[in-house]
Amino acid sequence: MQDASFLPKIRSVGLNGLLVTFGDKATDAANRAAIAFRSAVDGQNWPEIAESSSTLVSAFFRVNLSEHRFDDLKARLSEILETQDWSAATLPTGRALWTIPAVFGGPRAPQLAEAAEAAGLGVTEAETALTAARLRVLTLGFAPGQPYLGTMGEAWNIPRQVGLTPNVPAGALVAAVRQICLFTKDTPTGWRHVGQSAFACFRPRSDTPFPLAPGDEVRFISVTAQELAGIETHNRDGNGGALREVLG
């Protein structure tokens, strides 16, 4: 759903770079635009850009603005912006599709029923919705490699709970505001703990320290608590039984 009234805007972020924003609400279209635009600019290999990233609605280009003029770079980014409607752009190729086993509900994910109720669904319906959804890594953040996955249906526009759950474990799937977050590490949170995986989002000493990338797609398959325990006993690589396929 695109917010037609929003014109992309380019702003400076301190002296650290330029931010190109595609929406003032976290919509799926704005996120697709941010990912596609970042990829297009990266493809041009500008020497001024030290690195880039994308957030829920923006692409960020890290540029030393004490060496390179903001106005010049803004003009050059504007030219690329004007070449197409970025919210309708196709996502970059070479992205991965991940299939990640997780337990839904029960002692390992105690807030599934609560989240289902907030979404106006039965527990089984909620679990079906969570495993049927093909989600996209909207952005990585808050902790290294930690994905914010979207976008769930409108029913899942459930608010964060008022109080924090003091310690939701690494590998947890938590839900709020039509997104699922998969925790890198134990985290206090107001998001509801609906599932539990053994997938490590950050593997600092492995060849793939950050298994997920923005734009990757993720689906969850339901396993029993016993099956998850089995996965956890043979999980030295942190992959948690996940399967990775490359999207064409």
Added chain:
Amino acid sequence: MRGLVVIKAGPAIALQDLGRPGYLAMGLTRGGAADVRAVHEGAALLSQDPHLAVVEMAGTGGTFEAAENLRVALTGAVMTAQVDGSAVGWNASHALPKGARLTIGPTRSGTYGYLHVGGGFQTDPVLGARATHLSCGLGALIKTGETLPVGTDKGKTVGMTLGPEPRLDGGTVRIVPSMQTSDFDEEIRHRFEETEFRRDPRANRQGIRMDSEGEGFSNSKALSIVSEVIVPGDIQITGDGTPFVLMAECQTTGGYPRIGTVLPCDMPRVAQAPAGAALRFAYVTLQEGAAIEARAKAGLRALPGLVTPLVRDPAMMQDLLGFQLVSGAVSAMHSPLDEG
């Protein structure tokens, strides 16, 4: 093994360097030393590459023993320092012969002191850097009994000093407007500039809370924003109107609006301000900020040329022959980057 034995570690000392750039998209912030200028000062004193790892010491240091002849330099927050019981100067380089003990006591001014060794600390890099990033599980605090490996030292000169840029007691910090600055009413921005803040004791390498009397700085327009990129130096205003300056280990994104961003060259002043120190924020335009920052960067590159021999009180010189005051002395003409 070339190394520095940690006889007694202070409670918050850890290896740092200039951080791990390149992982913003993956949600990993750059991290690295809180006072980047101090890292460059130490490198200039030892005539070596500023990318070499150093020990960052918050509040107090510890006791260290050289496993073989080493050169050391001390920069950043001024702490008491002794080699085998004799006081040695801060902002200077010293010989630490094999078996000698360096004792670094509590800060006298500032917050983060730095211990540099000739050749740098050579732990195994993780993701391209040696910087400790506790909240991300990269590295750990240095513990009593450890031996920190030290790289090959190509330099010989010690007994050098460098007058540091004053930055240890708060003061005025320059900021540029940032992405949400215009969402704050003019009145709030004006009051923000006019307010004298105190550095709250609630501060760490992720962020520093700024206290002030009177009303907070929240702005209804700026309350409900989508989470957006954070860079170190961003000043976020939390829901109750309190400013936090985000530091080297801040997260990569955040949902609180930013009223401005501290110039990178003024971040050491924020980092070093001790609890209770007065700080003010002054807006400069993006163009002014860029010019100030460019001059500061040039200043960092010029540091090696500003190093001078330490003028010593002969009464304090126990081992004159142990110091090579001339050979390898740096000049502004030759390359300061003596790769470790």
